[in-house]
Amino acid sequence: xxxxxxxxxxxxxxxxxxxxxxxxxxxxxxxxxxxxxxxxxxxxxxxxxxxxxxxxxxxxxxxxxxxxxxxxxxxxxxxxxxxxxxxxxxxxxxxxxxxxxxxxxxxxxxxxxxxxxxxxxxxxxxxxxxxxxxxxxxxxxxxxxxxxxxxxxxxxxxxxxxxxxxxxxxxxxxxxxxxxxxxxxxxxxxxxxxxxxxxxxxxxxxxxxxxxxxxxxxxxxxxxxxxxxxxxxxxxxxxxxxxxxxxxxxxxxxxxxxxxxxxxxxxxxxxxxxxxxxxxxxxxxxxxxxxxxxxxxxxxxxxxxxxxxxxxxxxxxxxxxxxxxxxxxxxxxxxxxxxxxxxxxxxxxxxxxxxxxxxxxxxxxxxxxxxxxxxxxxxxxxxxxxxxxxxxxxxxxxxxxxxxxxxxxxxxxxxxxx
Amino acid sequence: xxxxxxxxxxxxxxxxxxxxxxxxxxxxxxxxxxxxxxxxxxxxxxxxxxxxxxxxxxxxxxxxxxxxxxxxxxxxxxxxxxxxxxxxxxxxxxxxxxxxxxxxxxxxxxxxxxxxxxxxxxxxxxxxxxxxxxxxxxxxxxxxxxxxxxxxxxxxxxxxxxxxxxxxxxxxxxxxxxxxxxxxxxxxxxxxxxxxxxxxxxxxxxxxxxxxxxxxxxxxxxxxxxxxxxxxxxxxxxxxxxxxxxxxxxxxxxx
Numbered sequence: 001x002x003x004x005x006x007x008x009x010x011x012x013x014x015x016x017x018x019x020x021x022x023x024x025x026x027x028x029x030x031x032x033x034x035x036x037x038x039x040x041x042x043x044x045x046x047x048x049x050x051x052x053x054x055x056x057x058x059x060x061x062x063x064x065x066x067x068x069x070x071x072x073x074x075x076x077x078x079x080x081x082x083x084x085x086x087x088x089x090x091x092x093x094x095x096x097x098x099x100x101x102x103x104x105x106x107x108x109x110x111x112x113x114x115x116x117x118x119x120x121x122x123x124x125x126x127x128x129x130x131x132x133x134x135x136x137x138x139x140x141x142x143x144x145x146x147x148x149x150x151x152x153x154x155x156x157x158x159x160x161x162x163x164x165x166x167x168x169x170x171x172x173x174x175x176x177x178x179x180x181x182x183x184x185x186x187x188x189x190x191x192x193x194x195x196x197x198x199x200x201x202x203x204x205x206x207x208x209x210x211x212x213x214x215x216x217x218x219x220x221x222x223x224x225x226x227x228x229x230x231x232x233x234x235x236x237x238x239x240x241x242x243x244x245x246x247x248x249x250x251x252x253x254x255x256x257x258x259x260x261x262x263x264x265x266x267x268x269x270x271x272x273x274x275x276x277x278x279x280x281x282x283x284x285x286x287x288x289x290x291x292x293x294x295x296x297x298x299x300x301x302x303x304x305x306x307x308x309x310x311x312x313x314x315x316x317x318x319x320x321x322x323x324x325x326x327x328x329x330x331x332x333x334x335x336x337x338x339x340x341x342x343x344x345x346x347x348x349x350x351x352x353x354x355x356x357x358x359x360x361x362x363x364x365x366x367x368x369x370x371x372x373x374x375x376x377x378x379x380x381x382x383x384x385x386x387x388x389x390x391x392x393x394x395x396x397x398x399x400x401x402x403x404x405x406x407x408x409x410x411x412x413x414x415x416x417x418x
Numbered sequence: 419x420x421x422x423x424x425x426x427x428x429x430x431x432x433x434x435x436x437x438x439x440x441x442x443x444x445x446x447x448x449x450x451x452x453x454x455x456x457x458x459x460x461x462x463x464x465x466x467x468x469x470x471x472x473x474x475x476x477x478x479x480x481x482x483x484x485x486x487x488x489x490x491x492x493x494x495x496x497x498x499x500x501x502x503x504x505x506x507x508x509x510x511x512x513x514x515x516x517x518x519x520x521x522x523x524x525x526x527x528x529x530x531x532x533x534x535x536x537x538x539x540x541x542x543x544x545x546x547x548x549x550x551x552x553x554x555x556x557x558x559x560x561x562x563x564x565x566x567x568x569x570x571x572x573x574x575x576x577x578x579x580x581x582x583x584x585x586x587x588x589x590x591x592x593x594x595x596x597x598x599x600x601x602x603x604x605x606x607x608x609x610x611x612x613x614x615x616x617x618x619x620x621x622x623x624x625x626x627x628x629x630x631x632x633x634x635x636x637x638x639x640x641x642x643x644x645x646x647x648x649x650x651x652x653x654x655x656x657x658x659x660x661x662x663x664x665x666x667x668x669x670x671x672x673x
Contacts, residue, residue, distance in 0.1 A: 052652025
């Protein structure tokens with residue numbers, strides 16, 4: 001019995017690992033009924049795999065049987081792989097026993113679609129209900145919304161899950177049509193907006209009646225596969241931006257496509273996953289969410305792709321040298337945030353500290369500013385006087401000469417034409 | 419001038435009180451353990467005094483936000499010799515200056531404490547993440563740790579609220595004390611057992627299902643990895659090697 005369980009776990013964890021969402025943050029669920037588990041505001045990463053991704057949740061599929069045949073997915077119908085399915089009790093037992101040993105922060109449950117959407121959703125719902133109602137489990141639950149499932153089922157699931165998500169899969173409708181003709185972005189948008197409306201409604205009611213239960217307290221997220229189809233970075237980030245705005249998503253994940261089949265519509269087997277591109281997209285995502293950048297400043301018709309050799313913030317600064325140098329001792333917080341080499345926490349420290357006196361270079365270094373990068377863009381109390389104005393290309397060359405990017409040395413993806 | 423104290427929080431706070439009584443010029447605060455006699459410097463031995471310490475503590479509470487009181491406490495728990503001196507000077511600095519002086523990140527002591535507190539919080543967070551309980555034969559979930567800093571007081575609440583329906587023990591092997599939760603309250607305990615056994619309980623002391631679940635966890639850890647994205651540098655950055663000894667997924671299966 002235990003041998004079969006180990007086999008199933010291996011198959012169904014392997015099939016679930018391409019979903020990159022790992023976060024366990026944002027839920028404030030309390031352990032009120034003296035059960036087990038609670039939400040942790042910032043989430044906890046309990047371990048990291050050898051590829052450096054965090055493991056916070058037990059991420060598994062209920063089954064990898066699937067009626068769909070999406071070219072980018074390992075569990076597609078036409079793929080010749082081993083299939084398995086957990087019973088509801090097996091998932092509950094695994095979750096409880098892993099959680100009690102402090103291995104995990106919660107459960108991430110997804111599934112291939114078997115029979116139809118409602119049937120699958122109903123099974124997922126049974127797992128979460130059993131955990132919450134029978135096991136007194138208050139830990140994190142991330143549940144996949146199955147596109148096409150009925151509103152009643154989705155609504156009920158939302159009462160038990162902390163986060164729900166549906167993957168966009170491809171950044172554009174045309175990309176999706178190419179690889180998964182049976183699917184469309186509309187199937188994703190409908191349940192996303194349904195859940196979003198419910199979240200808003202429950203929040204409104206909670207203001208009036210305190211006993212209204214929580215509904216998806218950690219919000220919704222989605223994921224896009226990058227590099228399987230030929231979208232530009234601009235198209236990807238504009239889609240992300242629209243989804244952040246329209247559905248109040250907590251996160252959009254970008255997953256570099258890892259070749260899994262010989263399908264001629266996609267990169268061939270053995271192609272390196274676009275890790276650097278993925279990294280640049282996440283940097284852009286962060287700039288949009290925490291640094292007050294508008295996506296149109298970073299990506300537009302003149303610059304449809306992100307620079308590979310420098311990060312998007314530096315790249316924006318070099319294109320907009322008219323805003324620099326910024327005076328550390330006088331500039332508003334939002335401008336300090338835009339200086340390459342200064343992050344959110346350094347920026348906050350700077351604005352607090354400068355009220356006590358003008359800041360000097362040594363203080364900036366101590367506060368944690370990457371000074372060798374920032375020095376080209378700032379003025380502080382003892383900045384050396386400089387006659388010459390450097391060109392953007394010169395500054396870029398200075399910075400690249402000093403940087404030790406792990407990518408540049410191994411950058412073989414990009415061919416130089418001229 | 420050198421002030422010498424016993425390393426306790428009470429001693430540290432008393433030292434601040436004594437300084438305000440006398441206000442000598444340059445003072446360095448050192449623990450008895452680290453003090454090296456010096457021919458040219460005067461020495462003052464701080465005698466712990468609960469009342470004086472309480473007055474300083476209450477005064478500090480009036481000047482500092484909750485967040486900064488926690489930073490103060492965290493920095494103290496780091497047990498690092500140079501931080502005691504920084505805490506001493508930080509406290510006098512706070513009392514001598516106007517409201518919100520702790521926001522002056524340009525000040526070396528403020529920055530030192532803020533940085534040290536951050537390291538301690540990080541270690542605390544790592545313990546919350548890396549502790550791996552083993553289910554023992556008598557039903558207790560046990561884990562032995564040896565954190566860089568004395569973080570047990572900081573993690574009590576987290577484990578108490580999270581694992582409210584199971585008995586657990588977290589034992590600090592380096593500092594020889596631990597926490598025991600008996601389903602109602604958390605108590606401090608010391609155990610008179612041999613060290614190797616505290617580190618890793620023998621298999622006959624464990625619940626019969628323990629081996630199954632630790633193996634399942636190792637299986638899971640292996641199959642959730644994506645081989646073509648291997649990035650050992652990043653892996654080690656997130657899980658430094660000194661923590662591997664705690665981690666079930668990093669141990670070889672013992673069947």
